[in-house]
Amino acid sequence: MLVLRDLQKQYTKFRLGYLWTLLEPLGMSIVLWLVFSVLLSRQLGEQPYALFITVAILPWWWFTKGISQSTRAFKKNTNALAISLLPTELWVLRVILVSMAEFLLSLPIILLAMAFTRYVPGPLIVFYPVAIILQFLLMYGIGLLVASGVAVIPDLARIVRIVMRALFYLSPVLYSVSKIPHHIQSYASLNPMVGILGLYRIGFWPAEIERTINYVISFLVALVLIGVGLFVFRRLEPRILKED
Amino acid sequence: MPRIHLTPDLAALVEFDSVGSSVVRRSRRKGGGRKQKIRRFAGEFQHDREWLLRDVSTLIGAGESVAILGTPDSGREEFLRLAAGTLIPDEGRVLRREPLIPMINVIRALDRSYTFRQNIYIIGGLLGMTPNEVEMKVGSIAEEAEVAAKLDKYLGDAKPMIRQKLAWSICMAVDANAYAIDQIVVVGGEDYRAHCWERMEAKRAAGATFLLVSDEPDFLLRFCDRAIVLKDGGILVETSVEQGLAIVGELPGDERRTKRKEDDDDDVDEDEI
Numbered sequence: 186m187l188v189l190r191d192l193q194k195q196y197t198k199f200r201l202g203y204l205w206t207l208l209e210p211l212g213m214s215i216v217l218w219l220v221f222s223v224l225l226s227r228q229l230g231e232q233p234y235a236l237f238i239t240v241a242i243l244p245w246w247w248f249t250k251g252i253s254q255s256t257r258a259f260k261k262n263t264n265a266l267a268i269s270l271l272p273t274e275l276w277v278l279r280v281i282l283v284s285m286a287e288f289l290l291s292l293p294i295i296l297l298a299m300a301f302t303r304y305v306p307g308p309l310i311v312f313y314p315v316a317i318i319l320q321f322l323l324m325y326g327i328g329l330l331v332a333s334g335v336a337v338i339p340d341l342a343r344i345v346r347i348v349m350r351a352l353f354y355l356s357p358v359l360y361s362v363s364k365i366p367h368h369i370q371s372y373a374s375l376n377p378m379v380g381i382l383g384l385y386r387i388g389f390w391p392a393e394i395e396r397t398i399n400y401v402i403s404f405l406v407a408l409v410l411i412g413v414g415l416f417v418f419r420r421l422e423p424r425i426l427k428e429d
Numbered sequence: 430m431p432r433i434h435l436t437p438d439l440a441a442l443v444e445f446d447s448v449g450s451s452v453v454r455r456s457r458r459k460g461g462g463r464k465q466k467i468r469r470f471a472g473e474f475q476h477d478r479e480w481l482l483r484d485v486s487t488l489i490g491a492g493e494s495v496a497i498l499g500t501p502d503s504g505r506e507e508f509l510r511l512a513a514g515t516l517i518p519d520e521g522r523v524l525r526r527e528p529l530i531p532m533i534n535v536i537r538a539l540d541r542s543y544t545f546r547q548n549i550y551i552i553g554g555l556l557g558m559t560p561n562e563v564e565m566k567v568g569s570i571a572e573e574a575e576v577a578a579k580l581d582k583y584l585g586d587a588k589p590m591i592r593q594k595l596a597w598s599i600c601m602a603v604d605a606n607a608y609a610i611d612q613i614v615v616v617g618g619e620d621y622r623a624h625c626w627e628r629m630e631a632k633r634a635a636g637a638t639f640l641l642v643s644d645e646p647d648f649l650l651r652f653c654d655r656a657i658v659l660k661d662g663g664i665l666v667e668t669s670v671e672q673g674l675a676i677v678g679e680l681p682g683d684e685r686r687t688k689r690k691e692d693d694d695d696d697v698d699e700d701e702i
Contacts, residue, residue: 264537265538265551265555267515267533267537268513268532268533268534268535268538268552268555269556270514270515270528270530270555270557271554271555271557422517423516423517423518423519426516426517427516
């Protein structure tokens with residue numbers, strides 16, 4: 186309930202910038218579409234490619250934002266932490282929820298892309314919310330891990346930024362999993378975002394469903410990460426509170 | 430933070446059981462050996478563990494007003510935070526029967542990019558009020574802090590005094606029976622101070638418990654039943670307030686106290702900028 190209050194507060198800041206929530210990923214999709222589809226004319230994913238990128242880039246945006254901001258979840262709030270009687274995890278949850286709200290608000294872009302490409306999703310679109318929930322769980326796990334890790338290793342924030350950038354290219358945002366050479370495909374499946382991005386897409390391109398194992402893996406990895414995140418967080422909680 | 434665990438059948442209100450809290454200070458690596466030099470060059474730090482409090486055991490009963498005395502570096506603030514549960518001990522454990530409201534530097538937790546109303550919601554929420562509760566009390570809080578007229582204005586560069594009043598009013602509005610207070614009773618002019626007094630006296634008469642850290646001996650003498658004197662991270666003695674103050678007065682750390690006070694003034698200046 187306080188998280189809701191927090192969110193609302195956060196949004197008074199963002200309200201001016203709501204357009205930006207739309208423009209940022211929109212611009213990104215357009216640029217990427219131009220580069221990979223028009224300029225390089227590569228067949229990296231399903232057609233229409235503009236929609237193909239947009240569908241994945243929005244959740245990716247959310248992922249990157251949420252994780253990199255959770256590195257600062259405690260640092261930014263040490264003063265509030267000193268008096269807070271609420272569970273400490275809330276600060277991480279709040280960061281993730283705020284970025285999630287931004288993501289949800291940017292969804293109209295997909296409608297825009299659909300109108301632009303005149304492409305309508307099939308009935309499997311029901312998996313879209315499932316993907317959102319899955320991603321939320323995954324991010325909460327990683328967020329906890331990263332946020333508490335920063336209390337011990339201050340450099341972690343930078344490492345996270347680099348890793349996120351690498352992951353962008355290692356995850357099937359710009360290409361589809363089927364374009365990965367076969368012998369490394371099973372390693373690629375270990376990346377939980379592979380399954381989640383797939384789930385986002387199967388509503389549009391049912392062919393993406395082929396590798397069910399990906400979804401199972403993402404789900405398991407998300408669960409494991411939440412477990413690990415909570416465990417690490419519990420162990421480090423005294424240290425986190427001492428930061429100031 | 431606490432996920433504050435309460436122990437309802439505890440005899441005392443708060444029980445410290447051989448509690449220790451340490452910080453790890455990072456300092457530049459010392460030493461002239463080649464290895465150390467290289468590590469220093471690499472920006473590596475040395476980690477030294479320093480105990481702020483160690484082996485602290487005491488009981489605080491319901492309805493008591495206890496002054497926590499000691500030099501500023503004696504771990505007074507940590508003691509309060511441990512009591513309230515916003516700090517988790519590295520050793521031992523702290524049990525409490527009821528939640529304590531940590532009135533420790535609340536003014537710093539105010540966020541200037543939010544409005545007064547929003548700040549009331551945040552701080553109130555942090556201190557354990559539900560949104561409904563805050564909603565009911567927001568009017569009286571604003572009135573007490575004398576900010577009713579600008580409730581929806583941004584906090585921005587509001588004067589420290591106003592923020593202090595706001596923080597105080599929010600804390601006092603929480604329905605709690607125990608408070609851990611650090612230096613907060615230094616606000617306002619004579620009238621306002623008298624008013625704060627009344628509030629606290631009324632709470633105490635109603636059976637509330639207070640843990641107080643303050644640099645105002647008069648205030649402590651008037652308000653507190655007994656004192657706990659901290660020194661070098663341990664409890665030196667538990668005694669009456671008069672004696673406690675006398676003991677602290679003789680401690681060599683007295684200069685540091687005045688220095689700390691100056692530091693605090695600096696902080697206020699920073700806030701004003």
